[in-house]
Amino acid sequence: MPSLEEELFPSTPGKFKIDRGHTMNRQFNRCFASTSTMFLWALFLIALTASYLSFQSFVDSGSRYFTASWGGIQWEKQIRSSAQIHRSKGMSVLVTGAAGFVGSHVSLALKKRGDGVVGIDNFNSYYDPSLKKARKSLLNSRGIFIVEGDINDARLIAKLFDIVAFTHVMHLAAQAGVRYAMENPHSYVHSNIGGLVTLLEACKTANPQPAVVWASSSSVYGLNEKVPFSESDRTDQPASLYAATKKAGEEITHTYNHIYGLSITGLRFFTVYGPFGRPDMAYFFFTRNILQGKPITIFRGKNRVDLARDFTYIDDIVKGCVASLDTSGKSTGSGGKKRGPAPYRIFNLGNTSPVTVPTLVLILERHLKVKAKRNVVDMPGNGDVPFTHANISLAQRELGYKPTTDLETGLKKFVKWYLTYYGYNRGKAVH
Numbered sequence: 001m002p003s004l005e006e007e008l009f010p011s012t013p014g015k016f017k018i019d020r021g022h023t024m025n026r027q028f029n030r031c032f033a034s035t036s037t038m039f040l041w042a043l044f045l046i047a048l049t050a051s052y053l054s055f056q057s058f059v060d061s062g063s064r065y066f067t068a069s070w071g072g073i074q075w076e077k078q079i080r081s082s083a084q085i086h087r088s089k090g091m092s093v094l095v096t097g098a099a100g101f102v103g104s105h106v107s108l109a110l111k112k113r114g115d116g117v118v119g120i121d122n123f124n125s126y127y128d129p130s131l132k133k134a135r136k137s138l139l140n141s142r143g144i145f146i147v148e149g150d151i152n153d154a155r156l157i158a159k160l161f162d163i164v165a166f167t168h169v170m171h172l173a174a175q176a177g178v179r180y181a182m183e184n185p186h187s188y189v190h191s192n193i194g195g196l197v198t199l200l201e202a203c204k205t206a207n208p209q210p211a212v213v214w215a216s217s218s219s220v221y222g223l224n225e226k227v228p229f230s231e232s233d234r235t236d237q238p239a240s241l242y243a244a245t246k247k248a249g250e251e252i253t254h255t256y257n258h259i260y261g262l263s264i265t266g267l268r269f270f271t272v273y274g275p276f277g278r279p280d281m282a283y284f285f286f287t288r289n290i291l292q293g294k295p296i297t298i299f300r301g302k303n304r305v306d307l308a309r310d311f312t313y314i315d316d317i318v319k320g321c322v323a324s325l326d327t328s329g330k331s332t333g334s335g336g337k338k339r340g341p342a343p344y345r346i347f348n349l350g351n352t353s354p355v356t357v358p359t360l361v362l363i364l365e366r367h368l369k370v371k372a373k374r375n376v377v378d379m380p381g382n383g384d385v386p387f388t389h390a391n392i393s394l395a396q397r398e399l400g401y402k403p404t405t406d407l408e409t410g411l412k413k414f415v416k417w418y419l420t421y422y423g424y425n426r427g428k429a430v431h
């Protein structure tokens with residue numbers, strides 16, 4: 001039988017080991033005159049260590065709450081309340097990029113039908129953050145809480161999954177924009193690859209695992225010439241770093257599906273536009289310039305061929321996103337281990353009727369009742385592709401996706417929103 005002395009100071013490798021030498025033994029006996037005194041000393045030491053450790057953890061968590069922009073009882077309460085489901089068989093969805101264009105619209109649609117929604121957004125300044133704050137206020141007024149934080153913050157994401165057992169993640173946070181990738185390439189790697197992996201790590205570890213629906217891009221079709229673009233077409237000739245990071249996202253999500261059993265749906269969005277849109281997109285800053293009497297630059301393709309896009313209205317995209325969440329199927333893993341195969345899907349969400357950029361400008365002029373000052377130049381080699389055109393039959397079949405808004409109607413709604421939002425209707429424009 002091991003002695004009490006051996007039990008208290010076991011000789012496990014790496015742990016403290018007492019010297020059984022004669023001298024030590026004498027000193028030891030002097031300090032601990034009897035076994036019972038030694039026992040009391042040991043208890044005292046254990047209690048001291050335990051109280052020190054709990055004090056340390058109190059200081060740690062306390063300082064985190066004091067220094068981090070997130071955390072605290074009130075913060076957690078807001079998250080729980082925002083995630084509450086108000087319909088039978090509803091879902092609780094973590095929406096990344098919730099203060100963004102598509103993210104804000106999808107969040108509102110989900111909340112409206114009774115799903116629980118928690119947003120996360122880093123409110124970066126890629127474009128005017130006041131527009132993001134305005135979207136946030138709108139969401140707040142509908143009971144949606146947006147966490148201010150980055151998807152690269154693994155501790156924050158893990159905390160959100162601790163607080164809420166999200167059934168779904170709608171991942172829309174990204175560094176968008178095709179041409180900006182030449183100016184700031186690392187921001188694309190940071191958000192579209194680093195951020196994606198951080199989020200997927202949290203999803204894979206969560207128990208239960210959520211189903212993930214995320215935004216890929218029409219740009220993955222790159223320099224393909226076969227039209228319309230189908231999901232099974234090649235996607236290995238990206239024309240921009242933006243496209244390359246979205247393509248990488250498709251491969252990365254595939255590995256998480258394969259190894260960990262995460263249900264994944266990737267949506268290839270085709271040039272989404274509409275109210276509360278992104279000011280870095282052509283239709284948006286063309287509108288601003290036309291109203292301000294400034295020239296717009298229209299790019300023209302090889303052999304003077306007009307560029308064309310399969311512009312897709314936001315409400316149609318929202319329907320596609322919601323239908324993807326509804327049909328996502330379940331992730332099969334738990335505790336980071338796959339238990340069986342899970343769905344892996346990719347869909348085009350386009351309008352399937354491309355319109356040239358000069359026609360877009362004509363429609364804007366009509367709705368704005370202002371003539372544009374055109375400056376037509378050859379398309380610079382900046383990552384743009386000459387045209388996009390979606391084959392949407394797969395989304396039609398699997399999601400019931402059916403876009404209903406043509407560019408004429410959609411831009412009319414956008415212009416109406418723009419004039420109101422920027423104060424043109426009140427006679428004082430604010431930009």
Ligand SMILES: O=C(O)[C@H]1O[C@H](OP(=O)(O)OP(=O)(O)OC[C@H]2O[C@@H](n3ccc(=O)[nH]c3=O)[C@H](O)[C@@H]2O)[C@H](O)[C@@H](O)[C@H]1O
Pocket residue numbers: 176177178216217218219269270271272280281282283297298299300307308309357384
């Ligand atoms: O489907 C996508 O996956 C992408 O859609 C969007 O990219 P694009 O289709 O390139 O939209 P956008 O910039 O509005 O340019 C529209 C047209 O105007 C032309 N264009 C542009 C600027 C200019 O000054 N002049 C011009 O002619 C330009 O050459 C182009 O022909 C998203 O921004 C992107 O984040 C991604 O989601």
